[in-house]
């Protein structure tokens with residue numbers, strides 16, 4: 374068996390191979406949430422489209438307005454109802470927040486800084502006025518032609534609102550990926566069925582499917598691979614013609630009794646790797662017909678960690694999503710953490726800010742790769758470097774807060 378591959382290299386090797394799917398589609402803006410923008414979007418307009426007032430007050434010409442002046446009110450400019458006339462020296466226009474600044478005026482004096490005459494026909498200026506006071510300039514928010522969303526950005530609620538503010542009703546997005554998920558192993562039983570002696574519930578298929586849903590991927594749940602070489606070949610071949618990727622769990626470790634490996638070797642080019650990570654050492658990657666293949670380890674936490682750390686960046690590239698640098702925090706371990714040099718650990722931990730504002734962490738409990746309940750208790754991983762040994766209390770450790778796949 375080949376040497377262990379560091380995590381970063383495993384990801385790099387896969388990223389080198391995949392390219393984003395080329396198909397895009399146009400969807401109504403309201404259906405764009407969570408979709409990946411296929412082309413940069415430029416603003417077709419200036420926002421705001423007109424110079425407008427930031428306050429309720431009076432629009433004046435600052436250059437010919439002094440304290441004590443008494444300009445005549447010649448009209449009103451309200452939001453959606455601009456004043457259409459021209460304004461001369463010695464005149465002013467009553468103006469409301471958001472209303473267009475009338476032609477000939479260049480400042481808004483707020484209503485608190487004037488006195489209105491008894492007949493309501495004029496005001497007295499009580500404070501100095503400067504050009505530009507309380508005016509929001511055309512294009513100050515977004516100028517026409519500016520790129521507001523980059524290619525590969527996943528649209529969030531703010532993006533949807535921003536595009537609406539520009540009058541954009543449709544967006545071109547990458548097509549949704551379709552991923553087939555299989556489990557392997559005779560011991561597995563679907564939830565809802567009774568357990569016989571020696572059987573366990575199939576959690577990976579649900580866990581992986583749910584993680585994929587977080588990425589807005591269409592999941593094809595194909596159940597458990599049958600326990601027969603020809604049937605496995607048939608099921609994988611079928612899936613490979615329908616899906617962009619196939620994810621299996623289990624059956625990739627050395628000495629595994631099932632047929633998955635044999636079938637994969639016969640059907641496509643799949644590499645069986647030992648990735649220097651814990652949990653999650655056995656991992657397979659390759660291609661079956663048009664589909665990418667990811668073979669995850671069977672232990673549920675190992676399946677979750679390899680999905681998050683190894684598969685997720687590759688699916689993102691395939692989907693056309695620009696990878697964001699993941700947030701890494703540095704925290705002080707409140708306790709000793711067991712670790713042996715040789716593999717990068719992704720330990721389930723809880724991190725928090727103590728009363729002095731210092732970031733601390735402690736183990737979430739059992740680090741066994743079969744124990745899913747401690748993944749539930751954790752809010753992040755301690756990423757302990759491959760060559761590092763035991764962590765002593767008070768030492769600094771890198772924390773990866775859980776990504777949306779695990780939250």
Ligand code: AMP
Pocket residue numbers: 556557558560561573574575576577578622623624625626629670671672673
């Ligand atoms: P394997 O790599 O197939 O030997 O699986 C390693 C461990 O993970 C075994 O204890 C399996 O029973 C368990 N396992 C494999 N697949 C699943 C699954 N889909 N759900 C829960 N546990 C699994």
Ligand code: MG
Pocket residue numbers: 557558559623624629631671
């Ligand atoms: Mg198995």
